[in-house]
Amino acid sequence: MYEILKSDGNRRTVRFTETTEKVDRLFAKIRKQIARDLSLPGFRPGRVPRSIVDRQYGNIIKAEVADTIRQELTSGMLDEQDWILDDSDAEGEPGMPVEGSPYSFEMTLSLFETPAPEGTDGIVIAVPPLDLEDAVEKTLDSFREKMVSFETVKRASREGDLVMLEAAPREEGEDPQEFSVRIGHSHIGEGFDDLVTGVEAGYTFSARMMGEDPEGQDTPVHSFTVTGIREPVLPELDDEFARKAAGVDNLEELREKVTESVRNRYDQEMAYHKERTIIDGLLDSNPFEPPRYMVDNLTRDYLNRLGEENPDESAVRAAGEMARDKVREFLILRAFAEKEGIEVPPEEIKKERSPEESPASVMDRIRNRKALELIISRANITVKEPDAEDSPEEEGSEGTPSWRWTLVKNMNTDETAPGSDGVAGSGEGGS
Numbered sequence: 001m002y003e004i005l006k007s008d009g010n011r012r013t014v015r016f017t018e019t020t021e022k023v024d025r026l027f028a029k030i031r032k033q034i035a036r037d038l039s040l041p042g043f044r045p046g047r048v049p050r051s052i053v054d055r056q057y058g059n060i061i062k063a064e065v066a067d068t069i070r071q072e073l074t075s076g077m078l079d080e081q082d083w084i085l086d087d088s089d090a091e092g093e094p095g096m097p098v099e100g101s102p103y104s105f106e107m108t109l110s111l112f113e114t115p116a117p118e119g120t121d122g123i124v125i126a127v128p129p130l131d132l133e134d135a136v137e138k139t140l141d142s143f144r145e146k147m148v149s150f151e152t153v154k155r156a157s158r159e160g161d162l163v164m165l166e167a168a169p170r171e172e173g174e175d176p177q178e179f180s181v182r183i184g185h186s187h188i189g190e191g192f193d194d195l196v197t198g199v200e201a202g203y204t205f206s207a208r209m210m211g212e213d214p215e216g217q218d219t220p221v222h223s224f225t226v227t228g229i230r231e232p233v234l235p236e237l238d239d240e241f242a243r244k245a246a247g248v249d250n251l252e253e254l255r256e257k258v259t260e261s262v263r264n265r266y267d268q269e270m271a272y273h274k275e276r277t278i279i280d281g282l283l284d285s286n287p288f289e290p291p292r293y294m295v296d297n298l299t300r301d302y303l304n305r306l307g308e309e310n311p312d313e314s315a316v317r318a319a320g321e322m323a324r325d326k327v328r329e330f331l332i333l334r335a336f337a338e339k340e341g342i343e344v345p346p347e348e349i350k351k352e353r354s355p356e357e358s359p360a361s362v363m364d365r366i367r368n369r370k371a372l373e374l375i376i377s378r379a380n381i382t383v384k385e386p387d388a389e390d391s392p393e394e395e396g397s398e399g400t401p402s403w404r405w406t407l408v409k410n411m412n413t414d415e416t417a418p419g420s421d422g423v424a425g426s427g428e429g430g431s
Contacts (some may be wrong), residue, residue, distance in 0.1 A: 002077045010086070010111045014075040017104040018097075019417045026065045027099050032217045034061065062096045069103055070094060079360035084331070086112040087292050099278050112291050114335040120287030120375050126384040127270050135262045136255065140237060150230035153200050156198050162230040163196045168223035178227070187255050191404035201228050204411035221408050274376050282332050282375075283325055290327040298323035333368040 008014040031050065034057050038048050054061070078085070094105035150162045157163050160183060167177040183193050193209055203226040208219045235241045242254035302319040303311050311319075344366045353362040 002073060005106065006108075012083070012106055012111065013106060013108045014077065015104065015106045016070070016077070017102055018069045018073065020100060020102050021386075023065065023069070023097050023101065023103050024099055026068055027061060027097075030064045030068075031057075032060050045219075065097050066094060066103070069097065070105070070107075074107070074109075079358065082360070083109075084112045084294075084334075085291065086110045091344050112331075114331040115286065115288050117282065117286055117336045117339070118330050119281055120336055121378050123278055123281050125274050125376075125379050125381045127273060127313070127381060128386055129383045130266045132259065132262060135266070136258050139258050139262060140255075141347060144237065144241070145299065146235045147235050147241075147245065148232045150234055153229055153231045155229065156200050157183060157196060157226075157229045158198070160232050162232070163226060164201075164228035164230065165196070165198075166225045166227050168225075178226075189405050190402065191406065195405055195407055196226065199226050201226055202412075206408040206411065207405050208408055210406040211403050223411075260345045272383070275372060275381070278372060278375050278379065279329055283328055286328065288328070290324065290331055293324045294327045295320065326427070330364070330368060334364065334370040336375065337367045338373040340371070340374060342367055342374070344370070356431050 001017050003015045003017075004012060005015055031053055035048050035050075035053050038053065038057075040048050040052070043049075074090075077083075089111040090107045090109050092105065092107040094107065120155035153161075162180050162182045164180050165178070167179065171178055181188055181192065181196055183197055184191055189209060192207075195205065204224070206221050206223045208221045210219060235244075237251065239250040242248050242251045246254050246257065248254050248257065299316070299320045299322075302323060303316065306315065306319075308315070343361045348366055349359050349362045352366060353359060
C-alpha cells in the first residue's frame with residue numbers, strides 16, 4: 001500500500017508500507033535460496049543452520065528483501081497512478097526491513113512531464129487514388145507471368161524474350177557456362193539487356209563492366225555466344241487458368257477474389273501511410289528529449305531481438321535512434337490522450353490483454369491507439385497522384401559510380417566498340 005504525502009510541481013513524496021506477513025515470507029524465501037546454495041565445512045548443502053546464515057549473510061538478506069519490496073510497491077504505484085519518472089534518482093532513506101514488523105519507507109520521486117503536444121490538428125495527408133480495375137488487371141497479369149512458358153523462335157530478340165547464352169570458359173580445359181537472361185527482367189547488371197536485344201542465335205560478342213569514368217579501368221573482358229531465343233507464352237485468361245492459378249471454379253470467381261484482395265491491400269497500405277504520416281509529423285513538431293532510461297531499455301530490447309552477442313557500433317546507434325523516436329511517439333500520444341480525456345474501460349483491457357502483459361501496458365497501448373485514431377479523424381485527407389519527385393530513384397546513391405556492361409567487340413562483324421581498348425573476347429576473365 002502507499003500514501004501520497006506531498007505534491008510539489010513534478011515531485012511526489014510517497015510513503016510505502018508492506019505488511020508483516022509479506023516481509024516475513026520474503027525473508028524466509030531469500031534465506032532459503034542462500035542456504036540452498038551455501039557450502040560450509042561440516043554441513044551438508046542446504047543444511048546450514050539459520051543462525052549461521054543470518055550471521056554471515058544477514059545484511060545481504062535484508063538488502064534483497066528491501067529491494068524486492070521497493071520494486072514491487074513502486075512499480076505497482078506507478079502503474080496505478082499512471083506516472084512516468086524522469087531520469088532523476090529517487091530521494092529518501094528507506095532503511096532496512098525487520099522480520100516480524102511491517103516495512104515502511106518514504107521516497108520523493110520526480111515525474112517526467114511531456115511538453116504539450118503540438119501539430120495534432122489539421123494534419124494534411126495526401127493518399128494516392130485506387131484505380132481498382134487497373135490494379136485487378138495488373139494482379140491477374142502477374143499471375144499469368146508466374147505461369148509463363150517459353151517457346152524457341154527464329155528471330156531477333158526483343159523485350160520479354162529469354163535469351164539463351166554460353167559464356168566462354170575462364171581457362172583452357174574448362175567447359176563453357178550456359179545461362180539465360182530474360183530481357184527486362186534480368187539482374188545480371190545494368191546494360192546487359194541492351195547487349196542482347198535485337199540479336200539472333202549465333203551472335204557472339206565480348207563485353208566488360210565499366211564505371212562512369214572508363215579511364216584507367218582494367219576490368220575483365222567476357223565472351224558470350226547467343227545459343228537461342230525463346231519468346232514468352234502467357235496462359236489464356238479463362239476458367240482453366242483460374243482453376244490452376246487459384247483453385248477456384250471460374251474466372252469470374254477469381255476476379256472477385258482478386259478485387260477483394262486488392263481493395264483490402266490498398267486499405268491496409270493507406271492505413272499505414274496515414275499513421276506513418278501522422279507519427280512523422282508529430283515527431284518533427286515535438287522535438288523534446290525523452291527520459292534516457294526509457295530509451296536505453298528499449299534499445300536493449302531491440303538489440304536482443306537481433307540475437308547478436310556483440311552488435312557493431314552502427315547497429316547499436318540505429319537501435320538507439322529507433323528507440324528514441326518510439327519513446328517520443330509513445331509520450332506524445334500519451335500526452336494527447338490525457339489532454340483529450342481518452343479513457344480505456346476495464347473490459348477493453350481484459351479483452352485484449354495476454355497472460356504475460358500487465359494491465360497498465362495494455363491500457364497504454366489501447367489509449368495511444370485511440371489517440372492516433374482521433375488525430376487521423378481530424379486530419380485533412382486528400383486524394384492525390386504522387387508527384388514525380390516523390391517517386392524513388394532507380395539509380396544508386398549519389399556519388400556512387402554507376403557500373404554497366406559495355407560492348408567490347410562484336411565477333412560477327414569484327415567491329416570494335418568505340419572507346420574500347422580493342423581487346424578481343426578471348427575468354428579473358430571468364431564469366
